[in-house]
Amino acid sequence: MFGISDPGIWLVYLLSILCVAGSIVFGIKYWNKEDDKDNQD
Amino acid sequence: MDNFVMYLIVMVYFLALAFLGYLGYKKTNDSKDFLIGGGEMNPIVMALSYGATFISASAIVGFGGVAATFGMGIQWLMFLNMFVGVVVAFIIFGRPTRRLGVKLKSSTFAQFLGSFYNSDKIRVFVAAVIFIFMPLYAAAVLRGGVFCMQEVFGIDFDLALLVFTIIVASYVIAGGMKGVMYTDALQAVIMFVCMAFILFGVYKALGMGFSEANQALEAMKDKVPEKLAAVGHQGWTAMPRWGSQQWYTLVTSFIMGVGIGCLAQPQLVVRFLTVSSTKKLNQGVVVGCVFLLVTVGVIYHVGALSNLYFFQNDGKISVAMVEATDKIIPYFIDRVMPSWFVTIFMLCILSASMSTLSAQFHTMAAAAGADIYGVFAGNDEAKRNKTTLMIRLGVLVSILISFIICFVLGEKSDSPIIAISTSLFMGICASSFLPAYFCALYWKKVTKQGAYASMWVGVVVTILLLLFIHAKEATALGVCKSLFGTDVLITDGMMRFIDPIMFAFPLSCITIVVVSLMTKNKAVDAK
Missing domain, CATH: 1.20.1730.10 (Sodium/glucose cotransporter)
Structure with missing residues (x-):
């Protein structure tokens, strides 16, 4: 994958892409969502 | 250029x-x-x-x-x-x-x-x-x-x-x-x-x-x-x-x-x-x-x-x-x-x-x-x-x-103290502060005695490992050499290449758990 044969290396590139993609999805989903726990205290 | x-460009940067x-x-x-x-x-x-x-x-x-x-x-x-x-x-x-x-x-x-x-x-x-x-x-x-x-x-x-x-x-x-x-x-x-x-x-x-x-x-x-x-x-x-x-x-x-x-x-x-x-x-x-x-x-x-x-x-x-x-x-x-x-x-x-x-x-x-x-x-x-x-x-x-x-x-000084201080600070932050910080957020049974003990364990173990075990710092500081005549105390195996955090952090975690459980009747001290 990505021109790299060692899974120890291509895996980290794949995980990094997934991490950024996940953070974007998380960011969009919770961008304007208030956390109920903020109002509990 | x-x-x-x-x-x-540099002046504009400084003005900004x-x-x-x-x-x-x-x-x-x-x-x-x-x-x-x-x-x-x-x-x-x-x-x-x-x-x-x-x-x-x-x-x-x-x-x-x-x-x-x-x-x-x-x-x-x-x-x-x-x-x-x-x-x-x-x-x-x-x-x-x-x-x-x-x-x-x-x-x-x-x-x-x-x-x-x-x-x-x-x-x-x-x-x-x-x-x-x-x-x-x-x-x-x-x-x-x-x-x-x-x-x-x-x-x-x-x-x-x-x-x-x-x-x-x-x-x-x-x-x-x-x-x-x-x-x-x-x-x-x-x-x-x-x-x-x-x-x-x-x-x-x-x-x-x-x-x-x-x-x-x-x-x-x-x-x-x-x-x-x-x-x-x-x-x-x-x-x-x-x-x-x-x-x-x-x-x-x-x-x-x-x-x-x-x-x-x-x-x-x-x-x-x-x-x-x-x-x-x-x-x-x-x-x-x-x-x-x-x-x-x-x-x-x-x-x-x-x-x-x-x-x-x-x-x-x-x-x-x-x-x-x-x-x-x-x-x-x-x-x-x-x-x-x-x-x-x-x-x-x-x-x-x-x-x-x-x-x-x-x-x-x-x-x-x-x-x-x-x-x-x-x-x-x-x-x-x-x-x-x-x-x-x-x-x-x-x-x-x-x-x-x-x-x-x-x-011109290439003193190793710079590299050592960086390792020391990173190691201490993880080993001394992290268990007490995490438990403050997530463990209701934690006590201040447990937190205080784990902080001391984190600091002391990190310093001891840097002085006597981890080759990079121990060799540069020379304390081990002057006391025991050898760069590091453990020369066999890979121990001398393993970062102190790998030992100090788990020890600090064990300390906070054990001491907190031993002093659990004082848990009320932690908010």
Whole structure:
């Protein structure tokens, strides 16, 4: 994958892409969502 | 590039910093403003500031050089920086930290732990550890910035040190946390744009695409020098041999040490207290992740690819072209990028140094002025009113200490104390602060006795391992040699290559659990 044969290396590139993609999805989903726990205290 | 244009760019940069520092000054009215920006900072500014503080010049130049030497395995550090340093830090640690921080009215990391455990002893201990160990670490970052300034202006070390210190000091003292975070955000943008340019420039110079370049680099594995192959190097697109010396150094020191160590860094944790809601921390996650992917990910990737470029053009690999690891990236940029870009790159390194340094100065000042003086002042209203002044004085003192360390070490000194202080501070943050910090957020049975004991275990075990077991520091310090006639106490196996954090952190965790359970009837002491 990505021109790299060692899974120890291509895996980290794949995980990094997934991490950024996940953070974007998380960011969009919770961008304007208030956390109920903020109002509990 | 014409010298005039170069000076003009740098001057505009310094003026922009002065303006942002002034903006921070105008908006700072009390100690809460000075310590946590009033708790009302913009989430994008907070995330950029977090990222810029996280990434120092050594992360770019130093670890970029490590990538050129060790290869792409160092990208695990980039992944941990993103996943642990942003995703876990913001979501698992940041959100409860912010909520609890508001409830406990905390403005510093030491105050947060001290208030939670209802213990001035813990507050002073954390502040003292920061104030004792951080100046050396700050001196290391200061030195990196001074070298960069020397390169840009062609001035001598002492003058560059003085100018650099005055610039950072003025916006930290005047602008407090707001000044620091505004300037951090500008510096983060410079770093981000610069790295994006570098990625584009390197692929243009190589004349190939992502996968093609990786394949070409993989085909070079037989070019690994015998000396490196003997300690586990298997090529720049492969992890070091499992269990080899290089594997332990890469995995335990670079990846785990720095990757886990970042979770309890006081200068990073305090940023969670600067926003007004959990929503704003959620917004920061995406900004932080993208920032780290582009800044750290790019420099590690092109660091490894520098071997391909040098081999194509000079028939040599990077370590054969430039012997000193720290100089590989600047030399590579100089070769690959257009001449005008070199100044921009220096500005990027300067930004990385300044953003980290300003946060360190601010954290040390908060430890001295708000925590140590705060405990001393007690409930005395007259003394409490002087807190902001004492914090500003604290900035001055911490800057002075770091300045003196840097000045004494001088330009030519290759004293190992810089590298040691960095390892020491990272190790202590993870081993001493992290268990108590995590338990404060998530374990109801934790007691202040457990937290205090684990903090001491973390500090003591880290120092002992650095003095007597871990080869890099023990050999350089020579304490073990002078006492026992040998560089390290354990010479068999790989023990001497395993980072102290791998032992000190679990021991500290065990201590907090065992002591807390033994003193569980006193759990009421922790809020």
